[in-house]
Amino acid sequence: xxxxxxxxxxxxxxxxxxxxxxxxxxxxxxxxxxxxxxxxxxxxxxxxxxxxxxxxxxxxxxxxxxxxxxxxxxxxxxxxxxxxxxxxxxxxxxxxxxxxxxxxxxxxxxxxxxxxxxxxxxxxxxxxxxxxxxxxxxxxxxxxxxxxxxxxxxxxxxxxxxxxxxxxxxxxxxxxxxxxxxxxxxxxxxxxxxxxxxxxxxxxxxxxxxxxxxxxxxxxxxxxxxxxxxxxxxxxxxxxxxxxxxxxxxxxxxxxxxxxxxxxxxxxxxxxxxxxxxxxxxxxxxxxxxxxxxxxxxxxxxxxxxxxxxxxxx
Numbered sequence: 001x002x003x004x005x006x007x008x009x010x011x012x013x014x015x016x017x018x019x020x021x022x023x024x025x026x027x028x029x030x031x032x033x034x035x036x037x038x039x040x041x042x043x044x045x046x047x048x049x050x051x052x053x054x055x056x057x058x059x060x061x062x063x064x065x066x067x068x069x070x071x072x073x074x075x076x077x078x079x080x081x082x083x084x085x086x087x088x089x090x091x092x093x094x095x096x097x098x099x100x101x102x103x104x105x106x107x108x109x110x111x112x113x114x115x116x117x118x119x120x121x122x123x124x125x126x127x128x129x130x131x132x133x134x135x136x137x138x139x140x141x142x143x144x145x146x147x148x149x150x151x152x153x154x155x156x157x158x159x160x161x162x163x164x165x166x167x168x169x170x171x172x173x174x175x176x177x178x179x180x181x182x183x184x185x186x187x188x189x190x191x192x193x194x195x196x197x198x199x200x201x202x203x204x205x206x207x208x209x210x211x212x213x214x215x216x217x218x219x220x221x222x223x224x225x226x227x228x229x230x231x232x233x234x235x236x237x238x239x240x241x242x243x244x245x246x247x248x249x250x251x252x253x254x255x256x257x258x259x260x261x262x263x264x265x266x267x268x269x270x271x272x273x274x275x276x277x278x279x280x281x282x283x284x285x286x287x288x289x290x291x292x293x294x295x296x297x298x299x300x301x302x303x304x305x306x307x308x309x310x311x312x313x314x
Contacts, residue, residue: 097169
């Protein structure tokens with residue numbers, strides 16, 4: 001099993017305006033609750049995981065947020081505000097082990113729409129607040145909780161930035177057992193276009209546990225020729241069969257792999273994890289110290305699991 005730290009953080013920026021002039025501005029971090037955090041990891045196996053936070057809510061609760069919170073403490077009667085726009089941006093700095101992907105969501109309250117005194121804020125996936133995502137107290141520039149008063153002649157704009165940061169930074173070592181022997185491997189984070197190109201983002205198109213590929217010794221997807229069966233049939237090309245399952249509670253995706261009988265011995269160089277089968281979309285590559293040998297005519301089955309651990313107070 002491969003364990004990856006999952007760094008997920010967020011930041012709110014609130015601005016009130018009167019006549020187009022900013023009258024107040026607040027910036028502070030958020031906290032993602034435990035259940036939404038696990039759901040986010042599951043959602044990152046598909047498209048548009050950012051939609052877990054597409055509705056915004058205001059409240060008056062003032063207790064310090066915890067990971068066990070079910071949502072806002074005192075949610076207001078205002079309807080959830082649907083996101084009005086989203087911007088994606090990525091960052092990559094391999095020498096320092098930094099790779100992350102941001103999505104900034106914008107929520108616009110018209111003049112008089114958010115009038116009141118607010119102490120807490122949070123987002124959810126739906127307009128019924130059945131799936132809350134995060135919670136934060138509104139804070140001043142020193143990080144102290146404080147209320148935000150929105151006057152009846154003011155508009156309110158809220159920007160919520162969600163950040164997914166690659167968890168290990170640099171190559172790490174590990175080992176597994178194969179046919180009774182211990183085999184070492186290196187797991188390497190890759191400079192995928194999902195970190196380097198703003199047109200690609202895990203928030204839109206999935207993360208490392210969406211696709212797993214078996215690699216040959218050259219780093220390409222493993223392909224092979226099957227023996228003729230019956231003998232009168234010609235040989236045919238084949239590739240490993242991979243099926244994925246995900247456990248929400250443990251944040252674990254398991255790949256069940258079958259490599260059927262082949263006309264000659266196969267050398268397995270490693271595994272690749274990414275959002276598509278395109279090599280440019282690989283986020284992690286696992287390379288065995290020595291290739292695994294699958295004997296001809298044998299069928300090999302194995303499982304590879306990737307588990308995301310919560311690595312910080314985000």
